[in-house]
Amino acid sequence: xxxxxxxxxxxTPEMRIIVELSIVPLGEGTSVSNILAYAIKELExxxxxxxxxxxxxxxxxxxxxxxxxxxxAAHEAVFKQGVKRTVTxxxxxxxxxxxxxxxxxxxxxxKAVEKL
Amino acid sequence: xxxxxxxxxxxTPEMRIIVELSIVPLGEGTSVSNILAYAIKELExxxxxxxxxxxxxxxxxxxxxxxxxxxxAAHEAVFKQGVKRTVTxxxxxxxxxxxxxxxxxxxxxxKAVEKL
Amino acid sequence: xxxxxxxxxxxTPEMRIIVELSIVPLGEGTSVSNILAYAIKELExxxxxxxxxxxxxxxxxxxxxxxxxxxxAAHEAVFKQGVKRTVTxxxxxxxxxxxxxxxxxxxxxxKAVEKL
Amino acid sequence: xxxxxxxxxxxTPEMRIIVELSIVPLGEGTSVSNILAYAIKELExxxxxxxxxxxxxxxxxxxxxxxxxxxxAAHEAVFKQGVKRTVTxxxxxxxxxxxxxxxxxxxxxxKAVEKL
Numbered sequence: 001x002x003x004x005x006x007x008x009x010x011x012t013p014e015m016r017i018i019v020e021l022s023i024v025p026l027g028e029g030t031s032v033s034n035i036l037a038y039a040i041k042e043l044e045x046x047x048x049x050x051x052x053x054x055x056x057x058x059x060x061x062x063x064x065x066x067x068x069x070x071x072x073a074a075h076e077a078v079f080k081q082g083v084k085r086t087v088t089x090x091x092x093x094x095x096x097x098x099x100x101x102x103x104x105x106x107x108x109x110x111k112a113v114e115k116l
Numbered sequence: 117x118x119x120x121x122x123x124x125x126x127x128t129p130e131m132r133i134i135v136e137l138s139i140v141p142l143g144e145g146t147s148v149s150n151i152l153a154y155a156i157k158e159l160e161x162x163x164x165x166x167x168x169x170x171x172x173x174x175x176x177x178x179x180x181x182x183x184x185x186x187x188x189a190a191h192e193a194v195f196k197q198g199v200k201r202t203v204t205x206x207x208x209x210x211x212x213x214x215x216x217x218x219x220x221x222x223x224x225x226x227k228a229v230e231k232l
Numbered sequence: 233x234x235x236x237x238x239x240x241x242x243x244t245p246e247m248r249i250i251v252e253l254s255i256v257p258l259g260e261g262t263s264v265s266n267i268l269a270y271a272i273k274e275l276e277x278x279x280x281x282x283x284x285x286x287x288x289x290x291x292x293x294x295x296x297x298x299x300x301x302x303x304x305a306a307h308e309a310v311f312k313q314g315v316k317r318t319v320t321x322x323x324x325x326x327x328x329x330x331x332x333x334x335x336x337x338x339x340x341x342x343k344a345v346e347k348l
Numbered sequence: 349x350x351x352x353x354x355x356x357x358x359x360t361p362e363m364r365i366i367v368e369l370s371i372v373p374l375g376e377g378t379s380v381s382n383i384l385a386y387a388i389k390e391l392e393x394x395x396x397x398x399x400x401x402x403x404x405x406x407x408x409x410x411x412x413x414x415x416x417x418x419x420x421a422a423h424e425a426v427f428k429q430g431v432k433r434t435v436t437x438x439x440x441x442x443x444x445x446x447x448x449x450x451x452x453x454x455x456x457x458x459k460a461v462e463k464l
Contacts (some may be wrong), residue, residue: 020171022207022435026273030213030375030433037228044229051168052225054176054218055136055207064307075296076326084329085378087370088433090322091138091171092307097146097316102170109168112153114159138319146259146317180423184416191412191440200445201262203254203319206438208423213432252403254439262445270459276461284457285401286450287368292402292407323370323403329378334402341400344385345392 003087018102020091021074022056025083029030040076046070060075060102062101073116134181134218136207137190138172143198151197155190162186167218172205175216183208251299252323252335253306254288257315267313271306277300283334288321293335299324366450367415368423368439370404373431383429387422394418404437408450415440422441 023039025032043050048070050059061067065111068090075088093105100108139155140147159175161167164186167176177183184206191204209221216224255271257264275282275291280302293299293344300322307320325337332340358453366422371387373380391407396418398407409415412433416438441453 018170024372024374024435025381026372026374026376027378028375029238030211032374033224033228036225037232040225040229041232051169052222053167053172054174054221055209056171058170060170064304068304072300074152074297075326079326079328085327087372088323088326089437090324092318092320092322093171094307094309094320095146095313095317100120106168108149109152109156112149112231115155116153116157119391140256140258140319142256142258142260142264143262144259148258180420184420188412188416189443195442195444201443202440203256204440204442206440208375208434208436208438210427211433212427214260250402257411262443265456265460268457269464270463272457273464275435284368284454285399285404286406286408286453287441289403290402325403327378337402338400340451341384341388342383343361344381348385 016094016096016099017067018058018066018093018100018105019061019063020056020058020072020089020093022089023078024087025073025078025087026085026087028083035078035083038077038081042073042077043070047071049102058102064092064094068093119181128228131232132210132212133177133180133183134209134216134221135187136205136209137175138171139186139191140203140205141194142157142201142203148192151194151199154197158189158193159186162189167220171221172173174218180208180210244288246263246333247295247323247329248331249296250292250325250332250337251288251293251303252288252325253303254311254321255307256319256321258317258319259311260315267315270309272311274305274309275302281334292336296326312343356424357385364413364443364447365409365412366448367407367409367419367443368404368437368441369407369419370437371423371426372427372435372437374433376387376431383426383431386425390421390425391418397450406450412440412442442455 025035028035048059050057071090078086139152141151144151164175166173187206194202253317257267260267282289303322310318371384373383378385396407399406420440425433
């Protein structure tokens with residue numbers, strides 16, 4: 001299997017909410033990494049455990065409130081760069097019947113694929 | 117930076133369409149890895165270069181048509197397991213003014229974050 | 233129900249943030265309207281101007297913070313019904329260079345289509 | 349325009365796949381209705397029953413293949429206007445244990461809300 005997973009967060013305590021964040025700035029040209037970097041920097045400032053993927057940033061938190069506060073900070077960081085409009089997408093995977101983490105979720109799927 | 121990126125696809129030719137796929141089966145309990153594994157297996161059968169993330173699967177193709185054919189195969193693979201309903205989300209990042217890949221997209225954002 | 237069709241929000245003051253909300257409960261069968269109704273009820277309790285569509289609920293607010301508070305309330309209302317897991321998707325269309333509303337956005341697109 | 353408000357699709361035969369489509373063009377300024385109109389026009393040319401909402405366009409089809417062909421046509425219509433990059437999001441609600449339509453889905457949720 002060619003896919004990847006993050007050995008970096010092996011010691012993460014099992015947390016509940018896994019969040020996908022994607023911010024698309026309009027009217028800023030077709031290359032937007034330099035702008036999006038400010039959103040990611042905000043996650044770093046807050047000590048959020050995150051993963052960059054080619055389509056979104058994924059992070060984990062232990063409450064919905066914390067998740068949304070982080071989203072708000074990242075979203076505002078982009079506007080502080082002078083951006084006039086964004087389409088910001090947030091997906092919360094909130095599961096309350098089992099402990100898991102970003103890592104365990106990927107591991108679980110990988111194992112299931114290997115069994116087939 | 118704690119984030120990750122895929123050293124595994126260093127030699128990938130630069131391709132155009134980067135696709136995010138997420139399939140959520142309804143009515144199959146709260147643990148769905150065993151079902152989703154069939155969708156991923158479909159990507160493997162087709163030789164698609166993909167990355168599993170905690171929230172979605174990301175892959176790259178060189179045309180919209182190919183992207184959608186892969187999505188269709190993965191989506192149908194889930195229904196073949198007896199699933200009665202899914203919410204399947206597909207996001208296409210289609211850029212026609214620059215060559216890039218899943219890897220170069222992540223690298224570009226990482227570099228921009230490091231400069232801040 | 234205070235919601236839905238465009239003529240009903242003719243007098244809306246022009247507000248900034250337009251929000252799309254979709255909550256998918258896992259493990260609750262394939263028919264989930266009875267559960268999602270509690271999320272919508274939360275919007276009504278808060279006096280939020282919203283529109284039901286076949287795929288999502290759309291509402292408008294005058295700040296990101298208010299938008300996220302409403303999302304949180306709707307999301308929690310679903311868990312209060314005993315749901316164990318949801319995938320909750322939120323999309324914020326935040327535009328700061330022009331006043332507009334849910335209604336003006338649709339009108340603007342309709343007019344552009346008619347011109348073709 | 350053949351689209352939009354629920355009373356207009358009262359006679360629709362009950363179909364299976366309900367599709368949400370959103371196309372965000374990058375690098376084209378913050379006002380993009382004039383571009384997106386070409387995507388909607390494509391739906392009209394194909395005789396697709398659709399609904400414009402403030403955040404997305406929703407349509408219904410009777411197969412996944414047809415749904416994806418329509419998405420492809422709408423997506424390409426935007427590139428034909430000279431756009432260089434889009435983030436195009438497609439959500440398929442595919443339910444195989446019950447007949448329903450865009451209209452019946454909204455009606456069902458409205459009724460559930462009224463009962464609370």
